[in-house]
Amino acid sequence: MAKTANFGVPWEEAYGYVQAIQHGDTIYVSGQLANDGADFVAPAPLDENGKITDFRNMAEQMRQTYENAKKMLEPFGATLDNVVEEVIYVLDVPTAMQVAGPVRKEAYGRQDPQVASTILGVTGLALPVQLIEIKMIART
Template sequence: MAASQPHGKNTAYWGVSWEEGYGYPQARKVGNEIYISGQFNHDEEGNLVAPAPLNSEGKPSDFSSIGEQMRASYDNIAKLLALYGATLDDVVEETLYVLDMDAAFAVVGDVRKAAYRTERPQCASNIIGVSRLAQRSQLIEIVCKAVIGSRAD
């Protein structure tokens, strides 16, 4: 399932089961602002990309796939932004929620720079350590806000 806008041009969905269960769109456009709900490591069919292995308590036991998960999250953000004619260049703020700060810091710089295609992404960025995310094998989730026409020169 590709990202789509079945309920009008201002909201976007992936068509995955958790949207209906939780009751939310993946993105919402208001004026020239786009709010992207937390994106994580799933493909367009809702399958997890590079899921972390879980221990006997159902918690991630290895954080080495956080870079792959982060790339998948940025890919999802880019696809949603494209529905509104926007790109990552329009992102003005992002928040990364991570399970392991050390694992995140080991890869976040390179992955962000590749996603934004620049050595100095022009958006405010926050990184917050959390104890759990929506999917048990999920290591990162990224939320962002974009403003169409805000691209830095």
């Protein structure tokens, strides 16, 4: 039977998924976002129509997202060192390209993170104030 992990947030049950699942020596981590358990961290500012007005909070959201990914790997005895692939979904690619390098290097604790990485620009994410989401695959 597969081992799973969750944060216990309402949308896990509402949407019907687990935050992470392990099959054999592979851990699949669902798209993580910048929630600290109680609040959304560094929400993007919105105009009166609900449209994002700037993307400057992307680095802070990215840092929290990596922290959440670390928490999802812990129950499996894994860390970011076990991550072999990540996909980073962003609403603004130019901003992501400015902040991703430094934030990723900080998160992985090295100048050359040993992980395959893809950044994709998307037209929307789950929450209106969300700028980034990261999914991962790790091996133990």
